[in-house]
Amino acid sequence: MLLANGFAQAASTARQSETAPELHLKATGVERRFARDGGELHALGPVELALRRGEFFSIIGPSGCGKSSLLDVLAGLAAPSAGGVIFEDEPVKAGATPDGIGMVFQEDASFPWLSVADNVGFGLRRQGVPAREVSERVTRALGITGLGDFASAYPAQLSGGMRQRVCIARTLVTRPRLILLDEPFGALDAQTRLIMGEQLLQLWRETGATVLLVTHALDEAAMLSDRIGVMSARPGRILDVIATGWPRERDSGVAASKRFGDITAQLWGRLRAESLKALGV
Amino acid sequence: MPMRASLLRHAIVLGALAAVELGCRAGLISAQLLPAPSAIAMALYGLLASGALAADIATTSRNIALASVIAVTGGIALGVAIHAVPRLRRALDPFLASYYAVPFFVFYPVFIVLFGMGDAPIVAMGALFGIVAMIIAALNGLDRVPHALLKTARLYRMGPLATALRITLPSAAPHLMTGVKLAITYCFIAVIAAEFILSSSGLGYSIAYAFNNFETLRMYAIVLLILAVSITLNGVLRAIEQAALRRRGL
Numbered sequence: 381m382l383l384a385n386g387f388a389q390a391a392s393t394a395r396q397s398e399t400a401p402e403l404h405l406k407a408t409g410v411e412r413r414f415a416r417d418g419g420e421l422h423a424l425g426p427v428e429l430a431l432r433r434g435e436f437f438s439i440i441g442p443s444g445c446g447k448s449s450l451l452d453v454l455a456g457l458a459a460p461s462a463g464g465v466i467f468e469d470e471p472v473k474a475g476a477t478p479d480g481i482g483m484v485f486q487e488d489a490s491f492p493w494l495s496v497a498d499n500v501g502f503g504l505r506r507q508g509v510p511a512r513e514v515s516e517r518v519t520r521a522l523g524i525t526g527l528g529d530f531a532s533a534y535p536a537q538l539s540g541g542m543r544q545r546v547c548i549a550r551t552l553v554t555r556p557r558l559i560l561l562d563e564p565f566g567a568l569d570a571q572t573r574l575i576m577g578e579q580l581l582q583l584w585r586e587t588g589a590t591v592l593l594v595t596h597a598l599d600e601a602a603m604l605s606d607r608i609g610v611m612s613a614r615p616g617r618i619l620d621v622i623a624t625g626w627p628r629e630r631d632s633g634v635a636a637s638k639r640f641g642d643i644t645a646q647l648w649g650r651l652r653a654e655s656l657k658a659l660g661v
Numbered sequence: 662m663p664m665r666a667s668l669l670r671h672a673i674v675l676g677a678l679a680a681v682e683l684g685c686r687a688g689l690i691s692a693q694l695l696p697a698p699s700a701i702a703m704a705l706y707g708l709l710a711s712g713a714l715a716a717d718i719a720t721t722s723r724n725i726a727l728a729s730v731i732a733v734t735g736g737i738a739l740g741v742a743i744h745a746v747p748r749l750r751r752a753l754d755p756f757l758a759s760y761y762a763v764p765f766f767v768f769y770p771v772f773i774v775l776f777g778m779g780d781a782p783i784v785a786m787g788a789l790f791g792i793v794a795m796i797i798a799a800l801n802g803l804d805r806v807p808h809a810l811l812k813t814a815r816l817y818r819m820g821p822l823a824t825a826l827r828i829t830l831p832s833a834a835p836h837l838m839t840g841v842k843l844a845i846t847y848c849f850i851a852v853i854a855a856e857f858i859l860s861s862s863g864l865g866y867s868i869a870y871a872f873n874n875f876e877t878l879r880m881y882a883i884v885l886l887i888l889a890v891s892i893t894l895n896g897v898l899r900a901i902e903q904a905a906l907r908r909r910g911l
Contacts, residue, residue: 455816457812457815457816475815475818476818477815477816477817477818483816485809485812485813486809487807487808487809488807488809489807489809489810489812489813491810491828491831491832492832492909493831493832493834493908493909502817503817506817506819534908534909535909536909
C-alpha cells in the first residue's frame with residue numbers, strides 16, 4: 381500500500397471514529413447577504429450543517445444556490461453575514477483558513493510558472509517545512525495521485541484532469557483533516573469524472589480525511605457519498621440529508637445496484653422543484 | 662510552410678539590396694541620394710573601427726538604458742497601483758487608450774523648459790514615451806490573473822506582498838515581458854527622435870548633423886547602425902520572451 385506515515389495516522393483516527401461518530405465541522409445559521417442595486421441580495425442560508433469526522437459528505441443543489449459561497453465561509457475565505465462555523469472545536473475566522481482544512485476549486489488553480497513538483501510542494505514551503513521533507517512528501521503525493529512520471533512537467537503540458545490532480549495533490553500533501561472540494565470535476569468530461577471519482581474514493585479511504593464535495597451531478601453524489609445534503613434554490617438552505625449506506629470499500633460498481641437508482645430518484649425528487657425555481661420556471 | 666516563408670522573407674530583403682546595389686553601380690541612383698549598400702557598410706565599418714562614433718554611441722546607449730529602466734520599473738509600479746484602485750483605473754482608461762494617438766514630440770519645447778538642455782529632457786521623453794506601453798501591459802497581465810490563483814493565495818494565508826511576489830507577478834509575467842519589449846522599443850524610438858531635435862550629441866544628433874552638412878555616406882552609415890542595433894535588440898528580447906513561454910510548456 382502507498383500509505384505514508386501521516387496518512388496512516390489520519391486513517392487510524394478515522395477508524396476510531398467509526399465506532400462513535402465524532403463531530404468534525406459544524407455550521408450554525410450561516411447566511412450570506414450582498415448589497416446589490418441599492419437593495420440586498422440574500423444569497424445563502426441560514427445553513428445548518430454537521431460533518432462527522434472521516435465521512436464523505438456531498439452537497440448538491442440547483443445552480444446559483446450558494447454552494448460555493450457556503451464553502452468559502454467554511455474554509456474561512458469569506459465572512460458570513462450571520463452565523464458561524466466551528467472546526468475541531470475552534471471557530472473559523474474569515475481570512476484565517478485553519479491548517480487542517482484543504483480546498484480544491486472547480487477552476488484550474490495550478491501555477492503555470494511552476495513544475496508539477498513545485499506546484500505540489502508550494503503549500504509545504506509556505507509552512508517552512510525543510511526542503512528534504514518537502515521533496516519526500518511531494519514524491520509521495522505525486523505517487524498516490526498517479527503523477528509520478530510528470531514531476532518535472534509544467535501544467536500547460538498536462539490534460540485538464542491531470543492539472544486537477546496536481547491541485548488535489550497540492551492539497552493532500554499538507555495532510556488536511558478536512559478536504560473541501562468545490563465541483564472539482566465540473567470542467568472534465570464524463571469518463572474522466574468517473575475515474576477521478578474512483579480515485580477520490582481511494583484517497584479518502586487512504587487518508588482518512590473528512591471530505592465535503594460540492595457537486596451538481598446527481599450520479600456523482602449518489603456514487604461517492606456516505607451522506608448527501610440537498611440544497612434549496614437561492615437563498616440556499618439544506619433541505620434534507622440522505623444517507624446512502626454504502627460500505628467504506630466501494631467503487632463506481634455501486635452504480636449498477638438498485639439502491640443507487642433509489643438514491644438518485646430520491647435526490648432528483650427533492651431537487652427537481654428547486655431546480656425549476658432556480659430557473660424561474 | 663514556415664521554412665518557405667522565412668526563405669521568401671530573406672529573398673525579398675536580399676533582392677531589394679541587390680537591386681539598389683546594381684542601381685547605384687550602374688549610375689541609375691545618384692550617390693548623393695543613396696550610396697551603394699556595400700559602400701554604406703564599408704563606411705560604417707570605418708566609423709566604428711576609427712572610434713569616431715564611440716562617444717555618440719555611449720551617450721545614446723546610456724540615454725536609452727536609463728529611459729528603459731525608468732519606463733519599465735515605473736510602468737510596473739504604476740500599473741500595480743492603478744490596478745489596485747478600480748475607480749482610478751476607470752478614470753484613467755481613456756487617457757491610456759488614446760496616449761499613443763497624440764503626436765508626442767510636439768511637446769519637446771515643454772521638456773526643454775522643464776528639464777533644461779542636455780540629456781535630461783531626452784531621457785524624460787524616452788521614459789514617458791515608453792512608460793504607458795508598460796502600464797497598459799501590466800494592467801492587461803494583472804486583469805488576467807485567474808481568480809482561482811488569488812483564492813489559493815488566501816487559502817495559504819498569504820499577505821499582500823507575498824501574494825504580489827509569488828502569485829500575481831509570476832502569473833502576469835508573460836504580459837509583463839511583452840510590456841518590457843514594447844517599452845524598450847518605444848524608449849529607443851523616442852531617444853533617437855529626441856536627439857534629432859534637442860541635442861548636441863548622440864546618434865540621433867549625428868544623423869541630423871551629417872544630413873545638414875551633406876555627408877550623405879556618414880548619415881546612411883549611422884542609420885544602418887541604428888537599424889542593426891534595434892533589430893538585434895528586438896531579436897534578443899523576443900528570444901527571452903519565447904524562452905519564458907517555453908519554460909511554461911507553451
